[in-house]
Amino acid sequence: MDVEMRLAAAVNDERAAKEMLAEAKTALESASDKAAAKLEVAQCRELGVAAKNEVERLRSEVKRVAEVDREAGAQVAYGDAREVAAGLVACGWYQTNTPNGALIFKNRHSGAGMDYQAAQIRLGALEASCLAKYSKVIKHVEFRPDCGEYIDLGGGTWAINSYLDVSGGAVDELEGTAFGSSDVGMFIELCGRVWPLECDRDQGVKWLAHMVQKPEERPSVHMSVRSAHGTGKGLLFRTMDLVLHKQAVRLDSLEQYLTRFGVGDDGNLFTMVDESKSIGGGAYRALKGKMADDTNMIEKKFENAHSQRVFSRLFFASNDKGANIPIEQDDRRFYICQYAEHKVSKADSKAFGSAYSSWLESGVISDIRDYLAGIDLGDWSPHDAIETEAKREYLGLCDTGADHLIETYEFDVMNQNLWDDHAEHLGYTDGFTYQELLKNRDSHFESKLQAQGWGKNKRHSCNTSGKKAMARSRGGLNGSQVVEFVLAKCGSGRVEAGYSRC
Structure with missing residues (x-):
């Protein structure tokens, strides 16, 4: 019984x-x-x-x-716990921790989240237990074209790989878009409008093709494309954004890229920095490491900063004919393209843009991707920037007299008298006096000085003598040191009790 x-x-x-x-x-x-x-x-x-x-x-x-x-x-x-957990993981579930260490489950597909108690109710007690015991412990999300779905961080922890393969059309099929065969002549025409010079077009198209063929290899050479407004830079970005399965980002300014929580390096193969302008060499110095290194610090709000591989290619766009980003004379990171005017006229460019947009929506993305995948890269190197005639001209625009005078100035204290003596000694006369440069807005003299570490022009006081002098300094000199230096170099006539014009 x-x-x-x-x-x-x-x-x-x-x-x-x-x-x-x-x-x-x-x-x-x-x-x-x-x-x-x-x-x-x-x-x-x-x-x-x-x-x-x-x-x-x-x-x-x-x-x-x-x-x-x-x-x-x-x-x-x-x-069968591993099998149960595997089924849930296949549905997108993984485990992670809140900032205070509490266990939570998240779904990589839907973005849904739940704590352990909620998981017991939603999935079942046994399933929640299996998921907690055998699902992967995810620390963060990484973008890694060189890895599989999960990235082993060691110690039983993992990162989710957010990269979508750009070599095939799987995502196109998932999105339900029908792509048929098509001539990519419109795309080739667009490239010709963005890069009218044959050398630039050859380098530019291969630079784009490299993203599709070798997304895991980040170039250390990046594009600087200057052209008249409406010649096709934006259309090129829209095209590549679709070709790369939305793994591209367009930023509105150089400052947005360089900001602390910038998104240009994280989760992208192609980063377009629109209206990329800077004054002085500060931006270039900040860019040098970000452009050359394949590992950068990624910092997101409410998350701990961590070192992560970077795969983004930078496309600096500007409508200026001048040097939108002043670069060093021995630069090896920028490919400078010839400034592109409208092929025929502004109206013609507008008509082409309208026709191209309609063509782009007709089902040609896979064909463009296949075209780029078939480009023969040959001996093309993603790490050697060719010194074109356009770059030599660009470097000439960067190497201004004011820049040269700032670079060669030898003291750590500067005032009008000291600067004018320095400029006259090097043969710079008309237009290069201290006052003329400050008044000339196009010289950006003040910004360039600050970019080189110079403080603002202000009144400094000597604690022992009570004398004062107007000057700027660098290297952390105190007021007494600045006044004593001006006294030693300029004479007592330039330093007075109470005030000095220098």
């Missing part, structure tokens, strides 16, 4: 014993033979105690059997 059935019978026996005891106690009150009646009560009480003990024993046995069954069931279930 099943233990639960025996427990039910024992409970009935206990109930019957209680009823017999009650009847015996009632009969005892009216019985003429008290001794016999008391014996009957005692016997009924013994039967009740025995029935109660049996019920307790059977209840313990039921509990023990239940525990055994539960353990046995758990053993069977946990024998």
